[in-house]
Amino acid sequence: QSALTQPASVSGSPGQSITISCTGTSSDVGAYNSVSWYQQHPGKAPKLMIYDVSNRPSGVSNRFSGSKSGSTASLTISGLQAEDEADYYCASYTTSFTYVFGTGTKVTVL
């Protein structure tokens, strides 16, 4: 199972919006609406930010939103803040009943 494809890095100024893409195949992202997004600060455990493509867990800022079209999912961060600087990973359930993560995207707040 190959990793889902994400851009290596995305940057933006405070207050701006950025979007991170996550491209898979018809065997993972395109097969189910079971796409999640995780935020990871250096040396820390990943934190769930989005599940089932577009749902936010309790306590996650509404500046984070998700969507999906075909085999590509996206995470948008609106009103970018310094604390959003971190690595972001998408993940998807697969038709083989396993999970696959994305390659990861480093978000830099300029």
Place this chain on the structure above:
Amino acid sequence: EVQLVESGGGLVQPGGSLRLSCAASGFTFSTYWMHWVRQAPGKGLVWVSSISSDVSITRYTDSVSGRFTISRDNAKNTLYLQMDSLRAEDTAVYFCVRGASGWIGTDYWGQGTLVTVSS
């Protein structure tokens, strides 16, 4: 509060074995799927293995199948990962992760335990 605390990591020689443990608290452990995810130094997240709440189903990524064994003791609220025939490429932080309830995926993560395979 959900807590997942991994232990058992360390330095091991290639070909050696190690058993990781994950002590769970703050939720009804016996009703959740559990997973192991690893992250090599400076690299991305990789799903390793999953186990169903009743132990009847286990799954592995291809690179560890036949070498790693996931298990759990619901009476002790503990998840395990037995790692045999370790290779240098197994060097990583291993995270214990809770499966979600009501949707497919994972929600809470432990802080991880570092496994280093080197001579």
